[in-house]
Amino acid sequence: MNKVKQKDLILYSGLIILGLAAPFLFSAFKVQLTYLCVLIILAMTWNLQGGEMGYNSFGNILFYGLGMYLTASVQVGMFFPLAEWTESGGEKTFVHTTAQYFQGIGVGLLVAAIVPTLVAGAIGYAILGLRGHYFAICTLGLGIAAGEIAGGIEIIGAGQGFTTPPFPAEIVDPEARGKFFYFLSFFVLVLAFIFVKYIYDSRFRLILNAIRDNEDKAEAMGIQTMKYKIVGWMCSAFFCGLAGGIMGGLIGYIDSTDVAFDGREMGVFMVLMAILGGKGTLWGPIIGATLFHFFKEGLWTFILGWQYVALGVLIVVIVVYFPEGLMGWLREKYPDRFGEVIDEKDRKAQVEIK
Amino acid sequence: MDLLIFQAPILIVQASLDGILIGILFALIAYGMALQWGVMNIINIAQGDLVILGGYIAYTMYLVGIHPGWGVIVSPIIMYFVGYGLYKLVINKVVDRDLFISILATFGIAIVMQQLMNFIFGADVVVAQSEYGTTMLFDNSVTLPNSKIFAAVISVIYAIALVIYMKKSKLGRAIRATAQNARAAKILGVDTEKVYAATFGINAALCGVAGALIAITLTLHPYVGLPYTVRSFMIVIVAGLGNLPAVAISGMGLGLFEEFADYILGTEFRIGAVFMLLVFILVYRRFKLSKKREYLK
Numbered sequence: 001m002n003k004v005k006q007k008d009l010i011l012y013s014g015l016i017i018l019g020l021a022a023p024f025l026f027s028a029f030k031v032q033l034t035y036l037c038v039l040i041i042l043a044m045t046w047n048l049q050g051g052e053m054g055y056n057s058f059g060n061i062l063f064y065g066l067g068m069y070l071t072a073s074v075q076v077g078m079f080f081p082l083a084e085w086t087e088s089g090g091e092k093t094f095v096h097t098t099a100q101y102f103q104g105i106g107v108g109l110l111v112a113a114i115v116p117t118l119v120a121g122a123i124g125y126a127i128l129g130l131r132g133h134y135f136a137i138c139t140l141g142l143g144i145a146a147g148e149i150a151g152g153i154e155i156i157g158a159g160q161g162f163t164t165p166p167f168p169a170e171i172v173d174p175e176a177r178g179k180f181f182y183f184l185s186f187f188v189l190v191l192a193f194i195f196v197k198y199i200y201d202s203r204f205r206l207i208l209n210a211i212r213d214n215e216d217k218a219e220a221m222g223i224q225t226m227k228y229k230i231v232g233w234m235c236s237a238f239f240c241g242l243a244g245g246i247m248g249g250l251i252g253y254i255d256s257t258d259v260a261f262d263g264r265e266m267g268v269f270m271v272l273m274a275i276l277g278g279k280g281t282l283w284g285p286i287i288g289a290t291l292f293h294f295f296k297e298g299l300w301t302f303i304l305g306w307q308y309v310a311l312g313v314l315i316v317v318i319v320v321y322f323p324e325g326l327m328g329w330l331r332e333k334y335p336d337r338f339g340e341v342i343d344e345k346d347r348k349a350q351v352e353i354k
Numbered sequence: 355m356d357l358l359i360f361q362a363p364i365l366i367v368q369a370s371l372d373g374i375l376i377g378i379l380f381a382l383i384a385y386g387m388a389l390q391w392g393v394m395n396i397i398n399i400a401q402g403d404l405v406i407l408g409g410y411i412a413y414t415m416y417l418v419g420i421h422p423g424w425g426v427i428v429s430p431i432i433m434y435f436v437g438y439g440l441y442k443l444v445i446n447k448v449v450d451r452d453l454f455i456s457i458l459a460t461f462g463i464a465i466v467m468q469q470l471m472n473f474i475f476g477a478d479v480v481v482a483q484s485e486y487g488t489t490m491l492f493d494n495s496v497t498l499p500n501s502k503i504f505a506a507v508i509s510v511i512y513a514i515a516l517v518i519y520m521k522k523s524k525l526g527r528a529i530r531a532t533a534q535n536a537r538a539a540k541i542l543g544v545d546t547e548k549v550y551a552a553t554f555g556i557n558a559a560l561c562g563v564a565g566a567l568i569a570i571t572l573t574l575h576p577y578v579g580l581p582y583t584v585r586s587f588m589i590v591i592v593a594g595l596g597n598l599p600a601v602a603i604s605g606m607g608l609g610l611f612e613e614f615a616d617y618i619l620g621t622e623f624r625i626g627a628v629f630m631l632l633v634f635i636l637v638y639r640r641f642k643l644s645k646k647r648e649y650l651k
Binding site: 056126127129130131132133134136137138140141142144145148149151152264268271275305306308309311312313314315316319320323 | 397444447448451452453454455457458459461462463464465466467468469470473580584587591620622623625626629630632633636637640641644649650
């Protein structure tokens with residue numbers, strides 16, 4: 001047991017050192033690395049209720065977009081009138097000082113984490129009573145409705161979009177902006193990993209798995225499934241909100257349907273990454289997100305214009321041929337590595353029955 | 355309230371007529387969805403994109419110089435083969451599997467179709483001019499494009515024809531048998547694989563008709579497929595599978611809701627209102643069923 005722990009320790013410290021060194025090693029790719037961190041956060045937390053709880057949500061984009069708008073609105077609204085800011089569009093009449101910028105983004109991220117969590121809690125009772133594909137379609141509707149409605153609200157820029165505060169000009173170092181957002185997202189990623197790992201070792205995960213495998217039986221065993229389902233969804237919402245807030249600051253411009261409530265990209269990506277890596281595993285979504293990001297960035301530029309066709313084909317291929325994902329495939333191939341003991345006799349007997 | 359619709363009550367008549375006529379069109383799409391959902395147990399997210407593709411076929415005819423009204427005959431024929439091909443390519447691998455897999459797989463198909471249509475037909479909003487003229491009612495205060503009446507009539511004709519076909523023909527009987535119990539149908543000699551392919555083809559053909567009608571009554575754009583999928587999904591869950599009168603009524607109800615939402619909330623919230631209605635309907639059904647300790651299946 002001790003030996004395994006030691007191995008884990010080496011792995012984790014290695015990954016953290018790699019993460020801390022990455023922006024210096026690959027300093028040209030800081031934005032891409034930030035993007036990767038956010039993708040991993042999204043995939044990992046989607047997996048909490050998609051993979052572990054069995055509630056396949058297309059609507060986590062709702063919390064992501066909410067977090068994005070909230071961070072930017074708070075960051076602006078704390079110091080300047082929000083309506084005038086959005087009305088002036090790209091023309092900057094107000095400038096944040098360095099202190100204001102960081103105070104704003106700090107408070108903004110806090111709000112962006114808390115409000116989506118509360119929203120998830122509030123709508124959870126109604127929405128999580130739906131099961132299976134009804135839940136999937138309902139959350140899909142929720143995400144798109146949010147985008148359409150946000151596109152009609154004047155104070156957050158409506159259809160013309162919302163420019164987030166630019167990085168303070170007083171900081172001369174041109175690398176500073178990239179580094180700031182990278183370390184911010186990396187910090188949230190580490191936080192998310194610790195949290196998810198904690199859940200994986202807890203009783204909470206077993207309850208979520210029980211809900212996934214058979215909700216009626218779980219209820220019959222005395223588990224208050226609704227309570228746990230809502231908490232599970234709130235956990236996802238918390239990190240989705242944070243991720244959205246970071247992305248809003250990084251991109252610098254929020255559009256209602258193309259950036260914030262981007263169900264066509266982010267909303268699908270998080271589901272796809274989790275499935276690619278393997279639903280219901282700790283490392284699956286992380287590996288899936290990394291692979292997906294490399295694939296996307298490597299291939300997108302060569303097939304410019306055709307990327308959505310490639311994305312659609314990729315979805316179909318992954319879903320139809322690898323629904324178990326990479327980890328599921330490895331698990332089938334090397335079951336003993338995953339701590340599964342296979343009784344040879346039992347397996348032979350099963351083969352004969354087939 | 356200074357809303358236009360309360361100042362001019364005649365607009366209520368206008369909105370109602372528009373809503374009912376458009377609703378019939380929605381019902382036709384929903385009928386196709388109910389058919390393949392009931393038979394194959396698949397939720398097709400690409401439904402709306404099949405509709406839009408059907409519409410673009412009519413639009414292409416219009417560009418070539420043929421009257422787009424003929425699209426209601428040409429489009430379903432082409433779309434039948436598109437649907438058949440899609441079934442052979444992808445859908446046959448997701449039948450009998452988890453519904454979530456079919457949702458995601460058809461979502462992938464939807465993305466591919468949207469993008470290909472964007473390449474071929476461009477990202478502009480287009481409409482095929484039918485030049486059927488308009489009918490004026492109530493002292494010229496209510497305008498009713500004849501193309502909408504044409505669309506409603508054609509939809510009803512196709513729906514009735516399909517019902518008769520399902521009742522009388524051999525394939526129709528086989529489809530109904532498969533919907534009731536696929537395994538038993540197989541034992542009795544029904545080639546279910548063929549039935550599935552035909553069902554998906556018929557669904558696509560219905561989408562083709564609806565699309566051709568949308569091309570002349572409303573507008574086409576490569577990315578507006580998803581609202582049509584959601585509308586038909588909504589109609590099906592309200593009306594239930596295989597209940598044609600209920601499908602027609604809830605289709606018209608949805609059309610009315612949309613027209614009034616358009617006037618009262620403003621056009622920018624129209625699609626948002628449709629998606630919110632979906633959420634509300636699902637949540638309403640869920641609370642109603644949970645009183646009986648049941649859930650939507």
